[in-house]
Amino acid sequence: MLQVKNVHKSFGSNEILKGVSLEVKKGDIVVILGPSGSGKTTLLRCIDFLERADQGSILFDGIETDMHSASKANIARLRKKMGFVFQNYNLFANRTAFGNVMEGLAIARKIPKAEAEARAREVLDQVGLSDRRDYYPSQLSGGQQQRVGIARAIAPRPDVILFDEPTSALDPELVGEVLNVMKSLARSGSTMVVVTHEMQFARDVATKVIFMDGGVVVEEGTPKEVFSHPKEARTVQFLRNIMPGEFDYSI
Amino acid sequence: MTLNLQFMKETLVSTAAGIPTTLGLTCVALLISLPAGFFMALGKLGNRKTAKRLISFYVSFVRGTPIVLQILFVYSLLPSLLNHIVKNVLGMSWNVFNINPIFYAFFVFSFNTAAVLSETFRSALLTVSHGQMEAALSVGLSRTQAYVRIIIPQALVAALPNLCNATVNLLKSTSLAYMMTVKDITAIAKLNAARGYNYIEAYLVIFIIYILLCTTVQLLFYATESVLSGYKRRITI
Ligand SMILES: Nc1ncnc2c1ncn2[C@@H]1O[C@H](COP(=O)(O)OP(=O)(O)OP(=O)(O)O)[C@@H](O)[C@H]1O
Ligand SMILES: [Mg+2]
Numbered sequence: 001m002l003q004v005k006n007v008h009k010s011f012g013s014n015e016i017l018k019g020v021s022l023e024v025k026k027g028d029i030v031v032i033l034g035p036s037g038s039g040k041t042t043l044l045r046c047i048d049f050l051e052r053a054d055q056g057s058i059l060f061d062g063i064e065t066d067m068h069s070a071s072k073a074n075i076a077r078l079r080k081k082m083g084f085v086f087q088n089y090n091l092f093a094n095r096t097a098f099g100n101v102m103e104g105l106a107i108a109r110k111i112p113k114a115e116a117e118a119r120a121r122e123v124l125d126q127v128g129l130s131d132r133r134d135y136y137p138s139q140l141s142g143g144q145q146q147r148v149g150i151a152r153a154i155a156p157r158p159d160v161i162l163f164d165e166p167t168s169a170l171d172p173e174l175v176g177e178v179l180n181v182m183k184s185l186a187r188s189g190s191t192m193v194v195v196t197h198e199m200q201f202a203r204d205v206a207t208k209v210i211f212m213d214g215g216v217v218v219e220e221g222t223p224k225e226v227f228s229h230p231k232e233a234r235t236v237q238f239l240r241n242i243m244p245g246e247f248d249y250s251i
Numbered sequence: 252m253t254l255n256l257q258f259m260k261e262t263l264v265s266t267a268a269g270i271p272t273t274l275g276l277t278c279v280a281l282l283i284s285l286p287a288g289f290f291m292a293l294g295k296l297g298n299r300k301t302a303k304r305l306i307s308f309y310v311s312f313v314r315g316t317p318i319v320l321q322i323l324f325v326y327s328l329l330p331s332l333l334n335h336i337v338k339n340v341l342g343m344s345w346n347v348f349n350i351n352p353i354f355y356a357f358f359v360f361s362f363n364t365a366a367v368l369s370e371t372f373r374s375a376l377l378t379v380s381h382g383q384m385e386a387a388l389s390v391g392l393s394r395t396q397a398y399v400r401i402i403i404p405q406a407l408v409a410a411l412p413n414l415c416n417a418t419v420n421l422l423k424s425t426s427l428a429y430m431m432t433v434k435d436i437t438a439i440a441k442l443n444a445a446r447g448y449n450y451i452e453a454y455l456v457i458f459i460i461y462i463l464l465c466t467t468v469q470l471l472f473y474a475t476e477s478v479l480s481g482y483k484r485r486i487t488i
Binding site: 049083084090093104109138 | 379380382383385386387388389390391392393396400401404405408481482483
């Protein structure tokens with residue numbers, strides 16, 4: 001359904017992505033792992049055109065678009081097929097939880113008001129925030145804000161939802177509520193690409209795990225393949241660091 | 252020394268007639284400099300090098316020169332310059348010196364306030380996190396929609412305290428309009444005072460008028476701020 005090919009991106013003379021390719025099928029839960037600075041965020045941002053890739057193409061439902069030269073109209077069309085959940089939530093501070101969800105429906109997609117409102121109520125219900133509908137972001141906890149962030153991203157029923165470390169800005173006791181929402185999304189058949197350091201989530205939910213380091217995909221496979229039988233030394237090293245004790249493989 | 256109360260009463264009535272002029276100057280200058288300042292702020296935050304440089308030059312020019320000097324310049328130089336252009340370049344017989352001096356006042360005060368407001372808006376726009384712009388784009392809004400619906404409303408709230416300052420400063424600086432023979436509060440008071448050498452009384456009267464006007468402006472801004480910044484309040488139980 002979604003295919004990203006050979007993405008390159010540099011900041012100045014610093015090459016961050018050195019030809020990354022990624023394939024996502026309908027219903028896939030792709031988890032991207034990798035050490036800090038390996039370019040995971042940059043990859044997601046390039047896919048949603050929040051950052052302009054230097055090279056690469058994106059194939060969505062059979063239509064290929066060059067990522068470097070994509071026109072405004074093409075970007076707008078592609079963005080509407082995707083949802084993005086940010087590490088820092090990035091909720092609209094001047095809109096309530098409900099208002100945050102409405103923007104993408106009533107304004108961006110011009111869905112008739114009544115229909116949009118029904119959908120907004122439905123997704124807020126889905127993330128367990130029916131009772132916080134009229135709260136502003138400043139009145140919500142981090143976990144609640146991120147759940148609004150997820151509701152906002154899924155409301156227009158995008159084909160794929162991109163998550164950039166959705167739980168890493170949260171206090172530990174709030175991580176669970178967000179992961180639970182993501183798990184139930186995964187169960188309901190959503191297609192998701194998730195950058196995260198939550199290994200348990202990756203093991204339980206992922207259909208495909210991608211390990212990135214230094215701007216390239218080092219290894220990819222099912223959770224079982226990557227976690228139990230990693231082929232690459234860098235993957236082993238990373239898993240050892242992030243799950244000490246639990247992981248004692250050598251190749 | 253005793254104050255001439257009878258004179259003060261008369262002065263109060265006659266200078267009050269200048270209030271519309273003072274407020275008019277303030278409002279017109281604001282109406283022109285609000286959008287001008289806003290677009291200059293956008294220009295300064297954008298990535299067009301020439302535009303940025305021009306705006307920076309303009310702002311430092313305004314900041315680096317006393318407004319009195321700008322008034323002297325505009326009021327004595329601009330008419331002659333315009334006259335020259337109209338007569339010799341355009342070849343028309345229209346008399347530039349018939350222009351109501353209030354237009355020169357509009358020009359000077361707008362010119363000044365726009366520079367101040369461009370800085371006010373620039374810092375206010377910077378208070379709204381860039382992440383919200385990205386979130387807006389990611390849900391499918393256009394850049395313009397994101398500005399109009401998300402960024403600008405928040406920036407305006409952030410700008411209100413400085414906007415209040417700028418408005419009060421503008422209102423006070425319109426008292427210099429007398430230099431351009433505009434009949435504002437100060438000009439009328441000076442005229443009355445000169446007639447009977449009652450300077451102290453006349454100045455006391457307009458002192459009070461200015462305080463009342465400025466206080467009213469500030470109260471209006473406070474009220475606006477408390478209405479518009481509702482989304483910032485946490486619920487306290
Ligand atoms: N706008 C930018 N300008 C310059 N350098 C940038 C920019 N954005 C990212 N980088 C650099 O790109 C590299 C990769 O960043 P990126 O955020 O993609 O890593 P990451 O894999 O998401 O890391 P983390 O796990 O810490 O989130 C980093 O070294 C970072 O400093
Ligand atoms: Mg990151």
